[in-house]
Amino acid sequence: MSSRKHQGQRPTLEAVAELAGVGRGTVSRVVNGSPGVSAKARAAVETAISQLNYIPNPAARSLVTSRTDCVALVIPESESRLAAEPYFSAVIRGVSTELADTEMQLLLILVRDRRELDRLTRFAAARRVDGVLLVSIHDDDPLPGLLEEMRMPTVLAGRRSPEESLSHVHSDNVGGAATAVRHLIDGGRATIATITGPLDMDVGNSRLRGWREALAERGMPVDERLVAVSDFTEEGGRTAMRDLLDRVPGIDAVFAASDVMAVGALTELRERGRRVPDDVAVIGFDDSVIARHTTPALTSVRQPIEAIGRSMTRLLLEEIAEPTTAHQQLVLPTTLIVRDSA
Amino acid sequence: MSSRKHQGQRPTLEAVAELAGVGRGTVSRVVNGSPGVSAKARAAVETAISQLNYIPNPAARSLVTSRTDCVALVIPESESRLAAEPYFSAVIRGVSTELADTEMQLLLILVRDRRELDRLTRFAAARRVDGVLLVSIHDDDPLPGLLEEMRMPTVLAGRRSPEESLSHVHSDNVGGAATAVRHLIDGGRATIATITGPLDMDVGNSRLRGWREALAERGMPVDERLVAVSDFTEEGGRTAMRDLLDRVPGIDAVFAASDVMAVGALTELRERGRRVPDDVAVIGFDDSVIARHTTPALTSVRQPIEAIGRSMTRLLLEEIAEPTTAHQQLVLPTTLIVRDSA
DNA sequence: AGACAGAGTGGGAGCGCTCCCAGTCGGTTG
DNA sequence: CAACCGACTGGGAGCGCTCCCACTCTGTCT
Numbered sequence: 001m002s003s004r005k006h007q008g009q010r011p012t013l014e015a016v017a018e019l020a021g022v023g024r025g026t027v028s029r030v031v032n033g034s035p036g037v038s039a040k041a042r043a044a045v046e047t048a049i050s051q052l053n054y055i056p057n058p059a060a061r062s063l064v065t066s067r068t069d070c071v072a073l074v075i076p077e078s079e080s081r082l083a084a085e086p087y088f089s090a091v092i093r094g095v096s097t098e099l100a101d102t103e104m105q106l107l108l109i110l111v112r113d114r115r116e117l118d119r120l121t122r123f124a125a126a127r128r129v130d131g132v133l134l135v136s137i138h139d140d141d142p143l144p145g146l147l148e149e150m151r152m153p154t155v156l157a158g159r160r161s162p163e164e165s166l167s168h169v170h171s172d173n174v175g176g177a178a179t180a181v182r183h184l185i186d187g188g189r190a191t192i193a194t195i196t197g198p199l200d201m202d203v204g205n206s207r208l209r210g211w212r213e214a215l216a217e218r219g220m221p222v223d224e225r226l227v228a229v230s231d232f233t234e235e236g237g238r239t240a241m242r243d244l245l246d247r248v249p250g251i252d253a254v255f256a257a258s259d260v261m262a263v264g265a266l267t268e269l270r271e272r273g274r275r276v277p278d279d280v281a282v283i284g285f286d287d288s289v290i291a292r293h294t295t296p297a298l299t300s301v302r303q304p305i306e307a308i309g310r311s312m313t314r315l316l317l318e319e320i321a322e323p324t325t326a327h328q329q330l331v332l333p334t335t336l337i338v339r340d341s342a
Numbered sequence: 343m344s345s346r347k348h349q350g351q352r353p354t355l356e357a358v359a360e361l362a363g364v365g366r367g368t369v370s371r372v373v374n375g376s377p378g379v380s381a382k383a384r385a386a387v388e389t390a391i392s393q394l395n396y397i398p399n400p401a402a403r404s405l406v407t408s409r410t411d412c413v414a415l416v417i418p419e420s421e422s423r424l425a426a427e428p429y430f431s432a433v434i435r436g437v438s439t440e441l442a443d444t445e446m447q448l449l450l451i452l453v454r455d456r457r458e459l460d461r462l463t464r465f466a467a468a469r470r471v472d473g474v475l476l477v478s479i480h481d482d483d484p485l486p487g488l489l490e491e492m493r494m495p496t497v498l499a500g501r502r503s504p505e506e507s508l509s510h511v512h513s514d515n516v517g518g519a520a521t522a523v524r525h526l527i528d529g530g531r532a533t534i535a536t537i538t539g540p541l542d543m544d545v546g547n548s549r550l551r552g553w554r555e556a557l558a559e560r561g562m563p564v565d566e567r568l569v570a571v572s573d574f575t576e577e578g579g580r581t582a583m584r585d586l587l588d589r590v591p592g593i594d595a596v597f598a599a600s601d602v603m604a605v606g607a608l609t610e611l612r613e614r615g616r617r618v619p620d621d622v623a624v625i626g627f628d629d630s631v632i633a634r635h636t637t638p639a640l641t642s643v644r645q646p647i648e649a650i651g652r653s654m655t656r657l658l659l660e661e662i663a664e665p666t667t668a669h670q671q672l673v674l675p676t677t678l679i680v681r682d683s684a
Numbered sequence: 685a686g687a688c689a690g691a692g693t694g695g696g697a698g699c700g701c702t703c704c705c706a707g708t709c710g711g712t713t714g
Numbered sequence: 715c716a717a718c719c720g721a722c723t724g725g726g727a728g729c730g731c732t733c734c735c736a737c738t739c740t741g742t743c744t
Contacts, residue, residue, distance in 0.1 A: 010469075012730055023694035028732060038692060055468045059404035060730035064699050068401070070449075077435075089431055093419075096452040100461070105470070107412075108450040110438040119442070126397045127352075128447070263635060293605060295637040354700055365724035370702060378722060402700035406729050 011052040020048035031056060071316060072107040072129040076136055086288045087305055091135055094309020124152055131316045139200045153319040155312045159202050167319060167327040169311045171303035173203050176334030177210025180255050180283040180301050183336055185218050189253035189281055193226040195240040195265060197257040207257040230261055237264025252280055259284035259291050259300055266294055281342035296340035303334045353394040362390035373398055413658060414449040414471040418478055428630045429647055433477055436651020466494055473658045481542045495661040497654045501544050509661060509669040511653045513645035515545050518676030519552025522597050522625040522643050525678055527560050531595035531623055535568040537582040537607060539599040549599040572603055579606025594622055601626035601633050601642055608636055623684035638682035645676045
């Protein structure tokens with residue numbers, strides 16, 4: 001009855017049990033920290049484990065528990081935004097930090113086209129992860145609904161609409177935008193334009209709403225010609241600025257819904273010979289690295305992106321552990337970082 | 343003998359076999375595209391599969407094949423460089439692109455401290471991935487050796503030393519640096535300093551060597567006081583520039599081994615009232631987004647980072663498929679992008 | 685003294701797949 | 715006409731684990 005294991009192989013539970021002189025069940029209990037193991041048995045098993053350098057086979061475990069100990073972070077990158085935006089890096093850092101205390105691993109999934117979307121769908125249907133984090137949500141995004149249908153624990157950064165049914169985390173976009181606009185008003189600006197993000201995204205809408213609310217609150221007229229809808233890209237920001245200036249030459253301030261777009265606006269203003277902040281004040285959103293390096297340095301609304309990543313992960317882990325918990329929502333505060341552009 | 347499967351469950355191979363009226367083996371052969379299945383049987387199986395919406399259970403498959411269909415991208419981020427550097431984003435994009443045609447998934451692992459290193463080691467020992475991509479290699483990094491020992495297919499971005507034994511991909515750091523320095527010489531610069539990366543990294547050394555070689559090649563003296571060793575951070579670049587200027591006030595050009603450090607240098611130069619490029623020319627390395635947004639716009643050596651990610655992945659996939667293949671090495675070309683700073 | 689908890693334990697069953705080996709069944713061949 | 719061959723097929727065995735049930739001990743209570 002002695003062992004005749006292939007020596008090249010990794011040791012199995014069985015091998016540990018044999019060496020420790022106990023049964024498989026006991027080893028399993030020790031490995032998983034289950035109660036009901038005598039101190040003596042536990043010690044014997046632990047010795048055997050470290051002696052054999054035993055590491056459980058995750059596939060075997062996964063087969064029976066149907067857990068994978070993996071979560072996916074899904075980034076739709078159709079607009080090649082991963083290139084320019086430190087946003088995603090920051091989220092990744094946050095997620096990874098929160099996961100570090102766990103045995104969970106992070107799967108990164110970039111979804112750029114239809115094909116990759118299908119791939120992700122199959123992937124989720126195969127239950128290759130225990131949960132999914134979704135960033136950069138568009139209103140008509142099919143993914144959240146799909147995941148909800150297959151009962152996959154999911155947390156969104158942002159939301160499809162103000163009455164989002166899934167758990168989600170986002171920063172106070174309305175408040176942040178309003179603060180920026182108020183700062184412009186307080187600086188004596190009278191004609192404050194805004195360059196928005198895509199309006200099929202809640203963050204685009206909310207930041208626009210912040211602009212509206214701040215103006216209304218101070219009794220300033222809300223002229224729709226001062227709204228240029230854009231797309232979070234530098235080129236888009238520049239084009240928007242151009243349109244704005246053509247439409248209303250007297251503009252003396254712009255609130256852009258992202259730093260990247262603000263940079264585009266800055267370029268256009270320079271080209272037209274408008275001085276910043278003397279002629280036109282500019283405020284961005286995100287407080288990304290780039291904000292410190294523009295000329296003049298960009299005033300911007302900081303949102304705690306890394307914290308968003310951490311919070312999302314925390315919510316997701318809770319939801320995985322306790323799938324019955326009601327969906328939660330978290331709003332994180334923003335801060336206005338004043339530099340030279342406004 | 344009819345089926346009495348729990349209806350909430352996902353369908354299994356067995357269920358498909360039953361519905362198609364064939365054996366498990368045949369279904370397995372169809373799913374895996376093995377030859378030796380009659381057209382009739384294949385059709386029946388395919389119908390059954392789409393009817394039941396069957397998706398193979400990866401854990402079960404993994405248990406018997408001991409493949410995981412996952413590769414890990416490991417990023418040591420001790421210096422919090424992920425924050426500032428689009429480098430990592432670009433690598434991720436490249437890797438992801440190359441993986442898109444495969445059924446392989448990407449696991450992202452940030453290693454920031456000792457604890458996370460241990461976690462990664464356990465992870466690799468548990469064979470939770472089929473292969474590993476490693477970026478930002480330091481000479482004394484224990485990880486490559488560890489992975490080599492456990493026979494884990496591995497590809498490095500960069501190398502531990504010029505006689506690296508593992509497969510690796512890197513750009514022509516020596517050549518790129520030399521080109522930059524030659525450009526400075528051609529521009530009439532006489533006292534050309536350099537701000538290096540960490541010298542325990544091959545990329546740091548190689549770029550420094552490029553500086554040396556270009557000077558030597560043009561018969562210019564190589565003054566060691568013109569070398570400031572730094573660390574790829576903005577603050578480090580600034581400090582290095584300060585030291586350089588204190589040591590040799592007559593400097594009229596600097597080659598920085600990364601854009602981020604070049605930005606730091608630019609800041610210091612501005613502070614000291616040295617005009618760029620009039621008094622001092624500056625060239626960076628990487629051609630990252632930031633280079634276009636500094637004032638003046640930064641001349642920089644572009645390296646094809648996304649292509650590096652793609653190449654690494656290609657090599658890794660080959661090595662996974664054919665573990666016996668000799669380790670390969672790939673060097674990718676660089677290009678000097680001339681802007682306003684030199 | 686006998687009955688009975690309760691703690692601790694061993695090991696069977698089974699997760700869903702792949703691998704492989706014996707078949708089966710037509711169609712050739714000598 | 716028998717022997718044989720190749721193409722195709724079914725299903726047993728087994729991957730390494732967890733789950734759970736039955737069992738063995740102690741010690742305790744009546």
